[in-house]
Amino acid sequence: MPLIEVQHLQKKFGAFQAVKDVSFHVNEGDVFGFLGPNGAGKSTTIRCLLSLIRPSGGTLNFFGKSLNENRSEVLSRVGCIIEKPDFYKYLSAQRNLEIFARISGKDIAPRQIQEMLDFVGLNGREKDKVSGFSHGMKQRLGIAQTLLHNPDIVILDEPTTGLDPQGIIEVRNLILRLRDEQKKTVLLSSHQLSEIEIIANRMVIINQGRTIVEGEVHELLEKQSLNLEVFVENPSKLEDMMQRLYPQLVTRLLYKSTYHIEMIEDVRLEMIQRMVESGCGLKSVIPKRSLEDFFIKMTEK
Amino acid sequence: MLLKNTYNELLKIATKIRSYIGIGALTLLIFIVLFAMKADGKSYVGFVTASFEQTLSFNGKILNGNLIAFIIMQMLIVHVPLLIALVTGDLLSGEEASGTVRMLATKPISRTGIVFSKWIAATVYTLIMTFWLGFLSLFVAKWMFGTGDLIVLNSNGLLILAEYDLGWRFVFSLIVAFLALWTVATLALAFSAFAKNSVGPIVSTMSVIILFTIIGTLDVSVFDTIKPFMFTTHMAAWRSIFEDPFPLREIIESVVILTVHIVALLTITIVRFNKKDITS
Amino acid sequence: MRKLSILVLVSLVGHTQAQTANALIESVLDKINLVNDYKAELQIKAVIPFIKVPIANATIYYKKTDKFKVESKGIAILPKQGLSDLTGFLTNTKSYSAVLGEEKTINEHKTKLVSVLPSAENSEIVLAKVYISPSDALIYRTVLTTKSSGTLSIDYEYNHNKQYALPSKLTFTVDIKKFKMPKSVASDIRNNDDKKKYKENEKGTILLVFTNYEVNKGLSDAIFKEDQ
Numbered sequence: 001m002p003l004i005e006v007q008h009l010q011k012k013f014g015a016f017q018a019v020k021d022v023s024f025h026v027n028e029g030d031v032f033g034f035l036g037p038n039g040a041g042k043s044t045t046i047r048c049l050l051s052l053i054r055p056s057g058g059t060l061n062f063f064g065k066s067l068n069e070n071r072s073e074v075l076s077r078v079g080c081i082i083e084k085p086d087f088y089k090y091l092s093a094q095r096n097l098e099i100f101a102r103i104s105g106k107d108i109a110p111r112q113i114q115e116m117l118d119f120v121g122l123n124g125r126e127k128d129k130v131s132g133f134s135h136g137m138k139q140r141l142g143i144a145q146t147l148l149h150n151p152d153i154v155i156l157d158e159p160t161t162g163l164d165p166q167g168i169i170e171v172r173n174l175i176l177r178l179r180d181e182q183k184k185t186v187l188l189s190s191h192q193l194s195e196i197e198i199i200a201n202r203m204v205i206i207n208q209g210r211t212i213v214e215g216e217v218h219e220l221l222e223k224q225s226l227n228l229e230v231f232v233e234n235p236s237k238l239e240d241m242m243q244r245l246y247p248q249l250v251t252r253l254l255y256k257s258t259y260h261i262e263m264i265e266d267v268r269l270e271m272i273q274r275m276v277e278s279g280c281g282l283k284s285v286i287p288k289r290s291l292e293d294f295f296i297k298m299t300e301k
Numbered sequence: 302m303l304l305k306n307t308y309n310e311l312l313k314i315a316t317k318i319r320s321y322i323g324i325g326a327l328t329l330l331i332f333i334v335l336f337a338m339k340a341d342g343k344s345y346v347g348f349v350t351a352s353f354e355q356t357l358s359f360n361g362k363i364l365n366g367n368l369i370a371f372i373i374m375q376m377l378i379v380h381v382p383l384l385i386a387l388v389t390g391d392l393l394s395g396e397e398a399s400g401t402v403r404m405l406a407t408k409p410i411s412r413t414g415i416v417f418s419k420w421i422a423a424t425v426y427t428l429i430m431t432f433w434l435g436f437l438s439l440f441v442a443k444w445m446f447g448t449g450d451l452i453v454l455n456s457n458g459l460l461i462l463a464e465y466d467l468g469w470r471f472v473f474s475l476i477v478a479f480l481a482l483w484t485v486a487t488l489a490l491a492f493s494a495f496a497k498n499s500v501g502p503i504v505s506t507m508s509v510i511i512l513f514t515i516i517g518t519l520d521v522s523v524f525d526t527i528k529p530f531m532f533t534t535h536m537a538a539w540r541s542i543f544e545d546p547f548p549l550r551e552i553i554e555s556v557v558i559l560t561v562h563i564v565a566l567l568t569i570t571i572v573r574f575n576k577k578d579i580t581s
Numbered sequence: 582m583r584k585l586s587i588l589v590l591v592s593l594v595g596h597t598q599a600q601t602a603n604a605l606i607e608s609v610l611d612k613i614n615l616v617n618d619y620k621a622e623l624q625i626k627a628v629i630p631f632i633k634v635p636i637a638n639a640t641i642y643y644k645k646t647d648k649f650k651v652e653s654k655g656i657a658i659l660p661k662q663g664l665s666d667l668t669g670f671l672t673n674t675k676s677y678s679a680v681l682g683e684e685k686t687i688n689e690h691k692t693k694l695v696s697v698l699p700s701a702e703n704s705e706i707v708l709a710k711v712y713i714s715p716s717d718a719l720i721y722r723t724v725l726t727t728k729s730s731g732t733l734s735i736d737y738e739y740n741h742n743k744q745y746a747l748p749s750k751l752t753f754t755v756d757i758k759k760f761k762m763p764k765s766v767a768s769d770i771r772n773n774d775d776k777k778k779y780k781e782n783e784k785g786t787i788l789l790v791f792t793n794y795e796v797n798k799g800l801s802d803a804i805f806k807e808d809q
Contacts, residue, residue, distance in 0.1 A: 013578070050407045052579040072409040080407050086400030090316055099312065102305040105409035145404070353632065354661070356730045356755045356785075360639065361656040450635075450655035458631030461656050466635075545633055 076105030085142025233281025
């Protein structure tokens, strides 16, 4: 039985239909990627899942039960961060967690609050007012409040938005710890495929309010082209080689000595070998998988 | 859950600076009036008795704590609604503005429960403000000016109420004044369910009070049918308690109308907040 | 001018009449002069248009010649004139002219009217009509015409202290001008249309009942000092 089951979800805001037909399911133990470009309807769908927005149509089931009819029970088993965690800035981190703990539907001891603050690395800052917290610290506090009542499902909506690279890594590691140490089922929305690729095992992609594809991440991505961004010392030698050996591939000069190569099939290992042999002075190869490209490919199918 | 969230709401009010602006302003205003009365209260009293002074002399302590309390209540009942709206107008809209409404509404407490606990917290705050108003105006004024009979100036003359007859009147008038302020608090809460920041609800609440008060004072027959049903008409109902004979029927009418307003406004707030899509 | 013409009239009426009038006043003053001081309990019941007031209890103190004080716990409304100043006014016999008038029976007491006209221009009392009973040398009615308070009448009743001319009951009837509401002070919400409409001027009565007289027991001057 899937823990979350969304069927033909719809949401209209006046004349504008933000979600037209979204369906997917999340199984127990999944780190489920919820992927789509900006404006695809991700946030609206997630808000519907958390009863922040009333759907115009479709069904939402958690643990095999209708969300609409079992709202309190469902929400007591779900933890979430929507876009960014917002707290009562005039209160301390601990007071904020106490406030949310009181209405989490479970009895939470002060010790558990402290443990959670330790888990997210905010020990020593618990008495500080949230107004003095950085975005990254708020995000970690958000994760603490998400996990405080030991939920079965954790829903994170764009949890790395606005974070610096260090913050992104921290949050990413926290999610991996949720998966590995706490065995939580995580639904993670993002517009970055690379992020989903790293941590999710299953995913759904939506665009313009509709489900495009749903499945195992590695299976879906294996079928797709993988582009490369290469940086060389001798550009003319690289261009030569590409024309000679891979005339069917599009090679574009991005900026000085950096090229973008669009792949049709995964010939990465062989190509890199040839680049080295050509004497073009290969400095770096970065795999690039553009969500937009992926969408185009998916929709072309 | 309702009790726990009510505790949360009270905690939020108690830790917010703006909650103390109201109490501070009220305290300051009362002490200004007390100081003014101490300095020049006799001329105020002279103003009240002026119409009769040629023929009659008023013996006894006219300027006493009871009169000062009555004057303070009369002066401040106009301004306290603003101070209350300052807090209660922020209760829902403030959550929206700070984004915490998302955190709150994804917890296993119903939207009705959220509104209800905020309303209870608003009620407690209003109660504290009313109590503070009563305490300062009555006890501090009595401490400063002593006690005595109360001379009340109505549009049709003077009424002197004996000191022994005042205790219950003050208590009852504070209860009725609380009911009026409670209506304002609920109105501000209702507005805050429609807004995304607290400025709108506060300004709207005061605008409604000002507008209704102006309509209430206009001697235009067009408004005569609606005047008895406007809550502002009954906001000064507390004053009727200092009339003789005691206008029980009119006071009951005011209490009923204010109560109906509270129930209606609370219902509107609950319906609105339940239907609201939280998109912030 | 009016006063001057009355004075002319008084002098025309004749010296003898004046003597009789003065003698009547003197007979009252003889009794009053027996009082060096007194203290009494006072109950004040005021029925005045535009004013609703509960019955007030007070203590009244008097000490010769002009010390006078009413001490009330609550607010007590008393007439501005006639309570303390009339005796003082009559005592100074040189400050007025007295003319004897008609006889009148007041509360079964045969009285003679003595019209008293002050000589001083600035006197607050313009004319005092004093009804004195020659048989017991007591005033039973006074009608005062004053500069600022209009006309005021006082009816007297006596009980145990006739020998001092101290009344047991005084009924003041005063003119009350139309009450003008200071708009900024009151803000009662209700329409008072249904309430009684008053005429331009109305009469108000103040009933003073004196009990527990303590006469000539000696009163300290400190009593008459203002509290504030």
